[in-house]
Amino acid sequence: MTATETTPAHLATEDRFVPIQTRSERPTSFDPADFGTPTGREVNWRLSDLKRLAPLLVDEETETGAEPAIEYGLAELEAAGLLVESTGHDAAPRGEVFRPEDVVSAIAWKRCENALHIRLPEGQVQEQPVIARLHGTGAERRANAHIVVEAMPGSVGTIVLHHSGSARYAQNLEIIVREGARLTLVSVQDWQDDAVHASAHQAVVGDGAYLKHMVVSFGGGVVRVNPSMRLAGHRAEGEMFGLSFSDSGQHIESQVFMFHEGVETRGDVLYKGALQGEGARSVWIGDVLIGQDATGTDSYEKNQNLVLTDGARADSIPNLEIKTGDIAGAGHASATGRFDDEQLFYLQSRGIEEEEARRLVVIGFLMEIVQKIGVPEIEERLAEAIEEELRRGAGLAPASKAGA
Amino acid sequence: MSVLDIKDLRVSIETEQGSKEILRGVDLTINSDEIHAIMGPNGSGKSTLAYTLAGHPRYTVDGGSITLDGEDVLEMSVDERARAGLFLAMQYPVEIPGVTVSNFLRTAKTAISGEAPRVREWIGDVRGAMEKLRMDPSFGERNVNEGFSGGEKKRHEILQMELLRPRFAVLDETDSGLDVDALRIVSEGVNRIKGETGLGVLLITHYTRILRYIQPDHVHVFVNGRIAEQGGRELADRLEEEGYDRYLKAGV
Ligand SMILES: Nc1ncnc2c1ncn2[C@@H]1O[C@H](COP(=O)(O)OP(=O)(O)OP(=O)(O)O)[C@@H](O)[C@H]1O
Ligand SMILES: [Mg+2]
Numbered sequence: 001m002t003a004t005e006t007t008p009a010h011l012a013t014e015d016r017f018v019p020i021q022t023r024s025e026r027p028t029s030f031d032p033a034d035f036g037t038p039t040g041r042e043v044n045w046r047l048s049d050l051k052r053l054a055p056l057l058v059d060e061e062t063e064t065g066a067e068p069a070i071e072y073g074l075a076e077l078e079a080a081g082l083l084v085e086s087t088g089h090d091a092a093p094r095g096e097v098f099r100p101e102d103v104v105s106a107i108a109w110k111r112c113e114n115a116l117h118i119r120l121p122e123g124q125v126q127e128q129p130v131i132a133r134l135h136g137t138g139a140e141r142r143a144n145a146h147i148v149v150e151a152m153p154g155s156v157g158t159i160v161l162h163h164s165g166s167a168r169y170a171q172n173l174e175i176i177v178r179e180g181a182r183l184t185l186v187s188v189q190d191w192q193d194d195a196v197h198a199s200a201h202q203a204v205v206g207d208g209a210y211l212k213h214m215v216v217s218f219g220g221g222v223v224r225v226n227p228s229m230r231l232a233g234h235r236a237e238g239e240m241f242g243l244s245f246s247d248s249g250q251h252i253e254s255q256v257f258m259f260h261e262g263v264e265t266r267g268d269v270l271y272k273g274a275l276q277g278e279g280a281r282s283v284w285i286g287d288v289l290i291g292q293d294a295t296g297t298d299s300y301e302k303n304q305n306l307v308l309t310d311g312a313r314a315d316s317i318p319n320l321e322i323k324t325g326d327i328a329g330a331g332h333a334s335a336t337g338r339f340d341d342e343q344l345f346y347l348q349s350r351g352i353e354e355e356e357a358r359r360l361v362v363i364g365f366l367m368e369i370v371q372k373i374g375v376p377e378i379e380e381r382l383a384e385a386i387e388e389e390l391r392r393g394a395g396l397a398p399a400s401k402a403g404a
Numbered sequence: 405m406s407v408l409d410i411k412d413l414r415v416s417i418e419t420e421q422g423s424k425e426i427l428r429g430v431d432l433t434i435n436s437d438e439i440h441a442i443m444g445p446n447g448s449g450k451s452t453l454a455y456t457l458a459g460h461p462r463y464t465v466d467g468g469s470i471t472l473d474g475e476d477v478l479e480m481s482v483d484e485r486a487r488a489g490l491f492l493a494m495q496y497p498v499e500i501p502g503v504t505v506s507n508f509l510r511t512a513k514t515a516i517s518g519e520a521p522r523v524r525e526w527i528g529d530v531r532g533a534m535e536k537l538r539m540d541p542s543f544g545e546r547n548v549n550e551g552f553s554g555g556e557k558k559r560h561e562i563l564q565m566e567l568l569r570p571r572f573a574v575l576d577e578t579d580s581g582l583d584v585d586a587l588r589i590v591s592e593g594v595n596r597i598k599g600e601t602g603l604g605v606l607l608i609t610h611y612t613r614i615l616r617y618i619q620p621d622h623v624h625v626f627v628n629g630r631i632a633e634q635g636g637r638e639l640a641d642r643l644e645e646e647g648y649d650r651y652l653k654a655g656v
Binding site for chain 1: 458459460461462481482483485486487491492494497498499500501502503507508511512515516547548564568
């Protein structure tokens with residue numbers, strides 16, 4: 001792995017978030033100046049759409065006007081009693097686990113005074129998924145945010161962040177899953193096509209706790225959601241699922257990091273992406289690290305992309321690093337394919353027209369992830385969005401044999 | 405009464421070493437309610453014939469014709485052929501992740517008959533057909549062919565044939581991989597459908613056992629891309645005893 005160009009002044013070594021090898025050797029800092037401006041050669045920017053992300057690299061005051069760039073629809077959270085006041089950069093648990101790893105994240109940290117703090121109270125079982133609705137009010141408008149989602153010991157619940165509208169939005173999401181808690185967190189990027197969104201998620205999962213983390217991206221111009229999960233506790237379990245549909249001109253990126261730190265942790269990473277149209281891009285970089293003390297680890301990561309037309313490009317880079325000899329199992333896989341002729345043939349040989357056959361195959365391909373969401377409203381919205389994409393793609397020529 | 409007519413069919417495939425000729429002039433006429441068995445050594449082109457009938461894009465037709473009641477089948481797309489009444493039970497059915505059997509069957513039925521089947525009736529039909537093939541109803545919720553055993557895949561092919569009601573069916577080694585009971589159940593299925601609809605069948609097989617259940621009207625020996633000999637069911641018995649040496653030596 002190439003080293004980054006910058007050398008931040010203060011690395012966060014003294015804290016709980018101990019930087020570890022390779023992926024986590026990545027420098028962290030709360031000061032944007034420490035990162036400098038990325039050149040596009042850095043390992044974490046190499047495949048990014050820096051041009052369109054540029055507005056998020058500027059360290060300046062945001063949210064100055066009376067009308068917020070992002071409207072936060074928090075009624076459901078409020079009704080469920082999950083909102084906690086958080087004032088100032090030092091308000092705990094803000095910063096308990098989060099360390100900005102790039103300049104956008106450091107700016108978002110610095111320029112967001114008051115975090116949005118969502119907390120599942122200790123032992124509370126939240127039966128219904130709770131949706132926070134984040135709506136961008138304009139493509140030219142810029143916003144920075146720090147959000148903390150904290151599942152207290154023994155709590156159970158599902159929190160959804162649904163993004164719509166348009167904005168230039170940098171976002172940090174700090175996720176703390178305390179002992180024995182079971183949290184599902186779904187981030188849905190349902191933006192308009194001119195939105196620019198960069199988000200850094202950092203999660204820590206405690207003893208016997210479980211986190212299902214999902215990134216669902218189908219709208220937006222540039223969407224960069226980089227989640228990392230640290231399975232810190234004994235028998236911590238984590239699943240990271242992702243689904244993306246990149247259309248012409250859309251750049252959807254996820255740099256995913258799963259760190260097995262505790263003993264007998266179990267991790268599963270599965271990201272699937274469909275792409276269609278000229279200039280459709282998806283970037284997936286998946287790192288799994290099994291730490292020195294992570295004996296009995298069970299880990300798997302996979303990325304699969306389905307290229308529907310020529311002119312689309314999927315980059316997929318899985319990395320697996322194991323620091324202990326005593327693991328239960330670890331594997332990784334990455335596959336980028338075009339439409340499977342055999343599948344299409346099979347369906348067509350049963351009388352199903354080509355367009356309908358393609359629809360079945362694409363929906364089938366993505367369904368594995370859709371079915372894991374478990375939030376009916378989001379599943380329906382997603383099914384609708386996929387149909388919409390397919391209608392848009394219907395006129396495009398299928399990926400040629402040599403393509404993909 | 406329908407006729408599927410294959411005349412002087414020549415087919416090749418593109419390989420890395422260039423084009424390779426596989427079918428070298430096949431002539432075959434199948435009428436409704438007839439059973440034609442095709443037997444022949446591995447690699448002689450039996451599946452190629454089956455796939456070409458269904459319109460698989462891998463195969464290039466270099467000459468000859470296929471007509472269904474005078475209609476040019478070669479002009480039709482894969483799905484048009486199925487809607488015209490052709491059905492291929494594949495030697496290696498394809499897995500389709502994320503598409504459930506019940507969704508697949510309903511979509512196919514809707515495509516073939518041009519309208520969605522009436523829900524209650526359809527559910528009954530599917531359940532009944534599955535029962536007759538001794539398939540557990542839970543298959544309906546599973547993804548198409550995913551994780552099916554070899555025999556389960558074959559039963560699933562026949563299930564589709566039962567529900568889609570084609571005029572002509574090509575069964576490509578449907579008997580391979582079936583246990584003795586399944587072989588009987590599947591054969592009974594084919595006979596039942598034929599009895600009900602006058603289905604014409606092209607049965608590709610390596611074994612005479614299935615021919616005890618499904619009585620062929622004609623047996624064709626397929627060697628090196630063409631039909632080397634034709635006869636009645638006694639020909640199948642002879643093949644089982646003597647093998648194909650006779651034809652291979654003759655250099656057909
Ligand atoms: N992609 C390919 N590249 C090279 N040769 C091929 C390809 N596909 C098919 N063939 C060849 O075409 C010939 C005919 O194959 P086919 O599958 O039709 O045989 P078959 O009679 O069905 O055999 P079996 O009894 O084993 O099922 C074989 O020699 C096979 O190797
Ligand atoms: Mg074959």
